[in-house]
Amino acid sequence: xxxxxxxxxxLAYGEAAVAYLNDVRHPGLAGRLATWGVRVGWLVQxxxxxxxxxxxxxxxxxxxxxxxxxxxxxxxGAYLIWGCQPRYRLLGLxxxxxxxxxxxxxxxxxxxxxxxxxxxxxxxxxxxxxLVLAAFAGFTLAAALSALYLWQERRLKRxxxxxxxxxxPALSRLDEVAARTxxxxxxxxxxxxAVGIARLRDxxxxxxxxxxxxxxxxxxxSGYLVLRHFAGWRGRRAAYLVLAGFVLVVVVRLGLPVTHxxx
Amino acid sequence: MSIVLVGISHHQxxxxxxxxxxxxxxRAAELAEALAGGRSEAVVLSTCNRTExxxxxxxxxxxxxxxxxxxxxxxxxLGPALYRLRDEEAALHLFRVAxxxxxxxxxxxxxxxxxxxxxxxxxxxPLLDRLFRQAVQAxxxxxxxxxxxxxxxxVSSAAAALAEQVFGDxxxxxxxxxxxxxxxxxxxxxxxxxGATIASxxxxxxxxxxxxxxxxxxxxxxxxxxEEELVRADVVLSSTSAPGWILTREQVEHALxxxxxxxxxxxxxxxxxxxxxxxxxxxxCYLYDIDDLEAVVAETLAGRRREAARAETIVAEEAxxxxxxxxxxxVVPAITSLRARAEQIRDAELSRAKLNDAERRAAESVxxxxxNKLLHxxxxxxxxxxxxxxxxxxxxxxxxxxxxxxxx
Numbered sequence: 270x271x272x273x274x275x276x277x278x279x280l281a282y283g284e285a286a287v288a289y290l291n292d293v294r295h296p297g298l299a300g301r302l303a304t305w306g307v308r309v310g311w312l313v314q315x316x317x318x319x320x321x322x323x324x325x326x327x328x329x330x331x332x333x334x335x336x337x338x339x340x341x342x343x344x345x346g347a348y349l350i351w352g353c354q355p356r357y358r359l360l361g362l363x364x365x366x367x368x369x370x371x372x373x374x375x376x377x378x379x380x381x382x383x384x385x386x387x388x389x390x391x392x393x394x395x396x397x398x399x400l401v402l403a404a405f406a407g408f409t410l411a412a413a414l415s416a417l418y419l420w421q422e423r424r425l426k427r428x429x430x431x432x433x434x435x436x437x438p439a440l441s442r443l444d445e446v447a448a449r450t451x452x453x454x455x456x457x458x459x460x461x462x463a464v465g466i467a468r469l470r471d472x473x474x475x476x477x478x479x480x481x482x483x484x485x486x487x488x489x490x491s492g493y494l495v496l497r498h499f500a501g502w503r504g505r506r507a508a509y510l511v512l513a514g515f516v517l518v519v520v521v522r523l524g525l526p527v528t529h530x531x532x
Numbered sequence: 533m534s535i536v537l538v539g540i541s542h543h544q545x546x547x548x549x550x551x552x553x554x555x556x557x558x559r560a561a562e563l564a565e566a567l568a569g570g571r572s573e574a575v576v577l578s579t580c581n582r583t584e585x586x587x588x589x590x591x592x593x594x595x596x597x598x599x600x601x602x603x604x605x606x607x608x609x610l611g612p613a614l615y616r617l618r619d620e621e622a623a624l625h626l627f628r629v630a631x632x633x634x635x636x637x638x639x640x641x642x643x644x645x646x647x648x649x650x651x652x653x654x655x656x657x658p659l660l661d662r663l664f665r666q667a668v669q670a671x672x673x674x675x676x677x678x679x680x681x682x683x684x685x686x687v688s689s690a691a692a693a694l695a696e697q698v699f700g701d702x703x704x705x706x707x708x709x710x711x712x713x714x715x716x717x718x719x720x721x722x723x724x725x726x727g728a729t730i731a732s733x734x735x736x737x738x739x740x741x742x743x744x745x746x747x748x749x750x751x752x753x754x755x756x757x758x759e760e761e762l763v764r765a766d767v768v769l770s771s772t773s774a775p776g777w778i779l780t781r782e783q784v785e786h787a788l789x790x791x792x793x794x795x796x797x798x799x800x801x802x803x804x805x806x807x808x809x810x811x812x813x814x815x816x817c818y819l820y821d822i823d824d825l826e827a828v829v830a831e832t833l834a835g836r837r838r839e840a841a842r843a844e845t846i847v848a849e850e851a852x853x854x855x856x857x858x859x860x861x862x863v864v865p866a867i868t869s870l871r872a873r874a875e876q877i878r879d880a881e882l883s884r885a886k887l888n889d890a891e892r893r894a895a896e897s898v899x900x901x902x903x904n905k906l907l908h909x910x911x912x913x914x915x916x917x918x919x920x921x922x923x924x925x926x927x928x929x930x931x932x933x934x935x936x937x938x939x940x
Contacts, residue, residue, distance in 0.1 A: 297677075421697070425694075425697065425698065425818050426812070428824045428827070428828075430827040430828050430830065430831035431831050432694070432697060432828065433683050433684060433690065433697070433828055433831070433832050434683060434831060434835045437697075439696060439700030440697070440795060441698065501792030501793040501794075502793060503792075503793030503794070503795075503816070504795065504815060504816050505816075506815070507793075
């Protein structure tokens with residue numbers, strides 16, 4: 270059954286990624302097909318996750334592959350909130366290929382199967398893993414928005430004559446949406462970390478490198494919001510800071526199988 | 533009935549000729565009324581780029597002559613610049629006009645409204661009514677299915693579109709206008725039409741600045757106060773005739789501290805330039821001068837030309853549909869006569885038969901069904917033949933075979 274849901278979801282995401290590429294060359298129909306691909310893929314993946322949850326003994330996404338599966342679902346879900354608007358289709362060009370690759374990795378890592386067993390309690394993992402992953406999904410999207418900001422800003426600075434032919438979202442809008450996404454993701458990360466620390470104090474255990482990087486990540490995004498609010502950090506500098514934070518997110522994601530889940 | 537088009541356009545006629553043949557809506561309606569009459573129909577399409585008379589008449593030659601006389605009465609020197617088209621060619625031409633494919637700037641949007649207005653004030657009958665309706669439809673289709681009309685085609689609209697690339701919606705964004713000359717006025721209009729607010733107009737002479745603020749709002753200022761206004765402005769539009777920089781990098785840099793990272797978009801339409809090009813190097817500042825804007829317009833126009841090829845296909849398809857419809861008109865009278873004759877025979881035979889009410893109802897139903905089935909295929913075939921330009925031959929054959937000549 271999982272097979273029946275994984276492949277259509279992957280196919281729909283793949284179709285969307287290719288269609289977004291075509292939309293750059295010939296805007297219109299390809300963009301609409303891409304949007305539908307994202308919607309269908311996300312719905313099918315939702316069904317896959319629901320099935321995993323129903324058949325699992327404990328929290329079904331506690332493995333590296335499983336958490337990647339959930340992460341893809343969260344990223345695409347967050348993208349769907351405004352990514353379907355025509356101006357944001359360029360963002361799909363960054364998000365969907367990434368989603369396809371990560372979804373395949375999730376399968377390779379055994380995260381798309383059914384009947385997963387977990388030795389952690391459901392409530393702890395839902396709160397800890399769920400919140401941290403939701404925050405990371407938000408940061409990933411903010412990074413994509415910031416990358417798009419830097420690309421569009423570069424075109425404006427270079428005074429590219431084709432700037433009105435291939436239109437990206439406005440700079441101010443990209444800046445604002447990235448900040449809003451981080452403002453939502455950061456409290457989720459804070460809560461996720463707090464749950465982890467509470468469990469650590471309750472059950473004992475060591476403070477690993479991954480936890481340290483996660484705390485640094487939290488500091489970077491907190492710093493971003495503080496600087497934005499009090500020092501008026503906007504535009505290019507702010508976008509670079511978001512991308513720096515995202516590098517840490519990638520480190521944490523890649524570090525998961527070797528450190529955190531092993532403890 | 534034939535369609536005849538006689539007209540002049542920017543292709544052959546210079547503006548000195550076109551302006552003499554240009555008609556306002558009232559005069560165009562009066563001319564259309566004068567040219568129509570009896571079964572004839574007329575529509576006059578007059579814009580700054582063309583004056584075209586569309587006539588539908590039994591005699592194409594007579595209609596053409598009538599249209600020529602009408603145009604030459606407006607200006608006797610139009611003769612060599614006149615073009616004449618008929619039926620399919622006239623229809624295709626109008627469809628191309630409505631889609632903006634015959635305009636100076638491919639895909640310009642104003643022409644579609646002008647075609648619609650000409651239709652509304654014309655003296656139309658079934659033929660020209662259908663032609664103009666379909667032309668408007670073709671124009672809409674070309675615009676919605678291609679990007680022919682999407683990108684800006686003038687420096688002032690490109691400036692406003694670039695400001696949108698920085699700020700998104702311009703609603704409520706404040707504009708500082710420097711210089712109150714005619715050059716900047718079009719750009720002001722474009723910015724205001726997209727929701728921007730004119731916050732202030734700075735000019736050497738206060739009178740002209742006040743004239744502009746009366747029309748577009750905002751406050752008239754002396755040039756010395758530009759720097760303090762920079763803190764509030766989102767867009768700076770400059771078009772003075774000053775010989776040196778009106779605004780330097782240092783002045784903008786100074787204002788940036790108080791702007792808290794808000795971006796600033798600067799448009800320099802002046803030659804010689806008003807704004808120090810080094811401003812563009814500052815973070816969050818985007819300065820476009822006249823050359824930059826013209827390069828953007830050249831690129832968007834090239835894009836429009838590429839889209840025009842796709843729009844031509846759409847327009848050709850619409851023209852084909854119209855041709856098929858017009859051709860079907862040749863066979864419609866023959867089909868109507870054939871059906872009338874068949875009904876006449878059926879009625880006569882039924883009235884002769886001695887039947888009770890129930891039997892009569894059954895017989896009427898059966899004979900009507902037989903008649904419909906029998907005539908269905910010939911009707912379809914005649915319409916198909918009409919579309920393939922053999923309609924008249926088939927119509928004549930049907931009239932001859934069924935003895936319908938008298939009903940012509």
